[in-house]
Amino acid sequence: MKTIRMRVTVVVEHQGQILLIREKSGGAVGYSLPGGNIEFLEALPDATRREVWEETGLKVEMDRLLWVDERIDRAGDGKHTIGIAVLAKVVGNETAPIPGGVEGEQIEWAGWVSLTDWKTLPQYHITRQEDVLKALEGDHYKPAYIGNMLDKEQS
Numbered sequence: 001m002k003t004i005r006m007r008v009t010v011v012v013e014h015q016g017q018i019l020l021i022r023e024k025s026g027g028a029v030g031y032s033l034p035g036g037n038i039e040f041l042e043a044l045p046d047a048t049r050r051e052v053w054e055e056t057g058l059k060v061e062m063d064r065l066l067w068v069d070e071r072i073d074r075a076g077d078g079k080h081t082i083g084i085a086v087l088a089k090v091v092g093n094e095t096a097p098i099p100g101g102v103e104g105e106q107i108e109w110a111g112w113v114s115l116t117d118w119k120t121l122p123q124y125h126i127t128r129q130e131d132v133l134k135a136l137e138g139d140h141y142k143p144a145y146i147g148n149m150l151d152k153e154q155s
Contacts, residue, residue: 009035017112057098060088
């Protein structure tokens with residue numbers, strides 16, 4: 001059966017820093033934004049809160065939509081994932097992430113990184129920094145469709 005998955009990518013900016021995670025993996029090391037699959041019948045704001053909580057232990061609320069992207073892999077049986085990126089704000093007084101996420105998550109590290117330092121870190125998605133920096137430029141940013149991420153990674 002052919003299906004389309006949906007996932008949320010969460011940009012959390014706080015005091016000039018961005019929230020990043022590094023997942024446990026047997027391969028390449030890279031940093032990424034918190035996020036993951038949206039569950040069946042789960043609203044986007046709920047998925048935003050849940051994913052950030054599971055991966056960092058922080059409470060956030062969705063602020064606004066940033067972009068929509070896709071990952072269309074036509075090889076083999078093919079996979080199609082629609083990604084929705086949102087900006088979220090930390091709520092409450094707790095701003096220190098749990099370094100390994102909450103129990104049962106495959107998170108090796110979670111923490112705040114300055115936007116300047118983030119530019120020097122290895123990334124899972126090579127175009128993600130540019131997308132985030134554009135989105136954080138100010139209130140004039142408008143949500144956009146940014147295309148197939150797999151095409152961007154191959155170029």
